[in-house]
Each structure stands twice: as C-alpha cells, then as structure tokens.
Amino acid sequence: MVSSNNTNNTPELNFMLYSKSAEYAIQALIYLAEIKPDKPVMISEIAEAYNIPYQFLAKIVQTLVKQRLVVATRGRNGGINLAREAKDIFINQIINAVDGPPPEKEQCVIGLDECSDVTPCPLHHKWAPIRSQIREMLSEEHLDDLAYRVIEKRKLMHS
Amino acid sequence: MVSSNNTNNTPELNFMLYSKSAEYAIQALIYLAEIKPDKPVMISEIAEAYNIPYQFLAKIVQTLVKQRLVVATRGRNGGINLAREAKDIFINQIINAVDGPPPEKEQCVIGLDECSDVTPCPLHHKWAPIRSQIREMLSEEHLDDLAYRVIEKRKLMHS
DNA sequence: TTTATACAGGATTAATTAGTCTTGTATGTA
DNA sequence: TACATACAAGACTAATTAATCCTGTATAAA
Secondary structure, eight states: OOOOOOSSSOOOOOOBSSOHHHHHHHHHHHHHHHHOOSSOBOHHHHHHHHTOOHHHHHHHHHHHHHTTSEEEEOSTTOEEEESSOGGGOBHHHHHHHHHOOOOSSOOOSSOOSOOSSSSOOTTHHHHHHHHHHHHHHHHHOBHHHHHHHHHHHHHHHTO | OOOOOOSSSOOOOOOBSSOHHHHHHHHHHHHHHHHOOSSOBOHHHHHHHHTOOHHHHHHHHHHHHHTTSEEEEOSTTOEEEESSOGGGOBHHHHHHHHHOOOOSSOOOSSOOSOOSSSSOOTTHHHHHHHHHHHHHHHHHOBHHHHHHHHHHHHHHHTO
C-alpha cells in the first residue's frame, strides 16, 4: 500500500503496483518456481516459508486455481503446482488474476478527469512513459527468471 | 488505490503513487496556483470546483497549514492561500506533507525482505530505476508548471 | 471403510482509509 | 457589541482491504 490519511503523524509512503493479495500470490508462485517440485506443495509450507498468513494465502490460491495459474490436488499428499511452465507465467498475469485487469482507459495521476494524449493532465507527459515502463516490466518478467534470481540472491547472502 | 482482493470478480487495477488525501491536496493547491488570488480562497470554493468532499478537504487543509504549505485566514472573508510562491512548491512536498515522508529504506516491490543493490530482490534491477524516475518526476514538478498546463489544457478542450 | 489430511468456500472480524458531523474559535462587518 | 462567516478539531460513520474462522468435500493410506 502507499500511505494513510495521516492527519498529523508520520507513517510511510510507498508506491503501490498491486494489492497485498497479489504480492502474496507472486511470492507463492516464485516459491513453486524455485523448488521445482515433482509433487504437490502444501499451501501451509509456502505460507510458512514466506511468512504469509495461511488462511489468507489459501483464499488467494483459490483464485489462482480458478484463473488457471495453479492446479490444486486435494486430500492427503495434496497441495498445489504451477499450471504451466514457470517461463510461461508472467507477473502481470498473476496480478491481473488477483487484482483484476487493468482499466480500459488509463487514469490520470493527478485525478483530474479527462486525461489523454490530446487533453493531457498536467503530469501526463512525464507519467505516461513511466507507466508504460512499469507495465512493460510486469509483462516481461516471468517466474523462471524471478526464481533464478532469488536463488542467486540466496547464494550472495550466504557467502 | 490500486486494487482489491477480488476473490473472483473483476474491479480494476491502477498504480498508486499516493493516497486519495494527497491527491485532493494536490488538486486544491493547483487550483490556488491557477487562479493566483489576491485574497483568501474559501475551501468550499475549491471543494466545489474539483468535486472534493468539503469536510474531507477541510481536514486535509488543516494538515497543509500545519506543514506550512498553506496559510489560512479565519473568519469572514477568510480562506486559504499558498504559503509561498507556486514555483517553490513541489508535488513531492505536498505528498510528503499529507502521506508522511518516504521510507528510510527503499522497499522491495516483491515484498521479499532485504532488498538492496547488493542483495537485490528479483525485480530490483528493473524496478529501482523506474522508482527513481517517479521520485524525480514528483520532486521536479512544481505548482507553477502544473497550473500553467491545466490552463493550457482548458484552452485545448474549449476550442 | 475408516481416518487423517489438504484444498474449497462462505461468513465473520480486524485494520486501514475515506468521508461526515458537530462544536469550538477567530475575525470582519453591520 | 452582536452576528454571520470561515477555519480548527475531535468524534464518529462508511467503505475497502486484509485476515481469520469454521464447516464441507475430496482423496490417499492405514
């Protein structure tokens, strides 16, 4: 999340590209891509590994199953797996699955109505290209890459 | 805000750089910069002009006064004015005033702990430069520029 | 076939953010 | 001085997002 009304104290601001739910979803799928399991992985294992509230993650996984990013196996020895190869799952697909698709018409940052290339909002010329970069980043990164880098990072941290 | 949990329906996702309160604050200050008033402008006038809930804006203005971006004049004929020249008020100052300052340590997009140039999160090399561009954009744009462009836009729309 | 296990899913609660209400206080003007 | 006006401020309500609870259903193994 970004922020808070903060009518006089001082929390913190950060840019938000997606919801907490989507963040958890991305983390969970990175975990799956990372360990390349040959059998289903329990949601509880993932939740523990990444410190995600178990029940909440279970809820999010239901969505991921419905959106066919994940397949679930029920019953004893059950768990979840990626529905397709890690290199074929991109971050924006995860985000869209959880948060819903991006808006039809791009929104103005300033919040003034009617913002387009023709009638731009006062920040349009600076914001539009940055927004494109973000969308590009999210649509180019796939789980295989991300998992690889997580593993690399671990090596760095433990050396 | 960005999104929603959306456990199966389909709202919309958008990148969030700051809270709704900060957005209203920016709009209100643009209004002041735009009309360059020689006397105080009533909060109700601004609220009406930009369709901001009056009471809510009044609350936000209190913060802006405390943070010395705005000076308020009470009583009859009262209202608010920019505390300094429009060219000396930058968007990030408004955002920081309302949402609080940015975090000491930049956060990882993915939400995995420990993210820096040395131990980067898997999206770090792509996200870090984009984030810099955003911070740069917000710290370079001042109210005078924005107000000018709003006026230009109006001309475009009514021609 | 019984049982333990693991996902499915609706209902509920908690936390945060957004917005409203009501009263107080300062101030210009009649 | 009286009064209307406009910001100040705290308490309260509403909406959204995050998280939890509890029961159901599928399934592998004893």
